[in-house]
Amino acid sequence: MNSIEIRELTKRYGPRYAVDGLTFDVLPGRVTGFLGPNGAGKSTTMRLLLGLDRPTSGTATIGGRRYLDLPDPLHQVGALLDAQAAHGGRTAHDHLRLLAAAGRIPLRRVDEVLEQTGMASVAKRRITSFSLGMRQRLGIAAALIGDPGVLLLDEPTNGLDPEGIIWIRELMRSLAAEGRTVLVSSHLMSETSALADHLIVLGNGKLLADSSMEEFIDARSTPRALLRTSDPGRLRAALALDGFELVAADDGRWTVAGIRAEELGCLAAREGVPLLELSDGRASLEQAYLDLTADHAQFSAAH
Numbered sequence: 001m002n003s004i005e006i007r008e009l010t011k012r013y014g015p016r017y018a019v020d021g022l023t024f025d026v027l028p029g030r031v032t033g034f035l036g037p038n039g040a041g042k043s044t045t046m047r048l049l050l051g052l053d054r055p056t057s058g059t060a061t062i063g064g065r066r067y068l069d070l071p072d073p074l075h076q077v078g079a080l081l082d083a084q085a086a087h088g089g090r091t092a093h094d095h096l097r098l099l100a101a102a103g104r105i106p107l108r109r110v111d112e113v114l115e116q117t118g119m120a121s122v123a124k125r126r127i128t129s130f131s132l133g134m135r136q137r138l139g140i141a142a143a144l145i146g147d148p149g150v151l152l153l154d155e156p157t158n159g160l161d162p163e164g165i166i167w168i169r170e171l172m173r174s175l176a177a178e179g180r181t182v183l184v185s186s187h188l189m190s191e192t193s194a195l196a197d198h199l200i201v202l203g204n205g206k207l208l209a210d211s212s213m214e215e216f217i218d219a220r221s222t223p224r225a226l227l228r229t230s231d232p233g234r235l236r237a238a239l240a241l242d243g244f245e246l247v248a249a250d251d252g253r254w255t256v257a258g259i260r261a262e263e264l265g266c267l268a269a270r271e272g273v274p275l276l277e278l279s280d281g282r283a284s285l286e287q288a289y290l291d292l293t294a295d296h297a298q299f300s301a302a303h
């Protein structure tokens with residue numbers, strides 16, 4: 001009932017395919033990161049889902065129905081597409097009150113979402129005076145007002161400071177833990193990896209990956225062990241026998257590419273080499289994402 005179903009979804013603007021034969025599901029109970037470089041088709045997919053644009057072919061449905069056919073859309077789907085869209089002359093409270101009235105939503109929800117998004121103290125201020133981060137929070141408050149089962153958030157961390165980004169991460173997680181479907185777009189792998197359980201990656205309107213964050217990381221990052229030892233000479237020799245190389249890193253640490261910490265620990269124990277510190281490194285995740293999307297990037301992506 002709360003899932004999102006995208007089937008063979010295609011949207012063409014003139015000769016250009018913004019979205020090209022996409023098929024995937026977004027499931028409840030987890031945060032799904034919607035990744036792709038600028039121009040990959042994320043916003044177009046969200047607009048198609050919300051009935052703001054018509055697909056050239058294929059379907060985008062929520063619980064099996066098109067958005068425009070939902071009986072109680074604000075209660076079923078909350079969206080943040082363009083945080084700048086709120087009318088500047090009104091106060092935050094008035095903006096939300098009008099939304100609630102239009103959606104036949106109880107007015108108590110206005111104060112609840114203002115509280116939930118940390119906006120209660122500025123509720124009586126005009127939106128014109130708001131920073132980008134405050135507008136993002138107001139946009140999220142608006143998305144939450146109908147207590148929806150599905151949330152679509154397009155780049156919600158735009159303009160937020162580090163504290164705001166942590167807040168949004170916690171909020172997304174708690175909404176997903178309540179059994180809601182949460183789809184969050186971003187063009188940044190680093191940010192999304194801290195936020196999402198599952199990933200949908202687009203490039204040039206096409207689906208490049210649909211996997212759990214763990215699978216995505218495991219499949220694309222080369223293992224790398226990070227360690228400190230009191231006997232680098234002996235460890236170097238032992239590693240060389242198995243074809244691995246000990247490379248000096250910062251702070252007296254060493255790295256070994258192509259081996260996991262667990263395997264390296266066993267090897268060191270077998271050789272009687274003392275290890276003072278040992279962990280897995282995941283340095284290449286961002287790079288793996290850039291490699292995956294590079295050929296598909298319309299513009300130079302991801303910074």
Ligand SMILES: Nc1ncnc2c1ncn2[C@@H]1O[C@H](COP(=O)(O)OP(=O)(O)OP(=O)(O)O)[C@@H](O)[C@H]1O
Nearest residue numbers: 013017018036037038039040041042043044045187
């Ligand atoms: N209304 C439109 N008319 C013409 N082309 C459009 C329109 N909307 C989107 N496009 C094009 O479709 C492609 C996909 O755009 P879209 O905004 O969906 O990408 P995105 O992944 O959301 O990127 P961003 O991170 O920059 O928002 C781009 O090439 C864009 O220029």
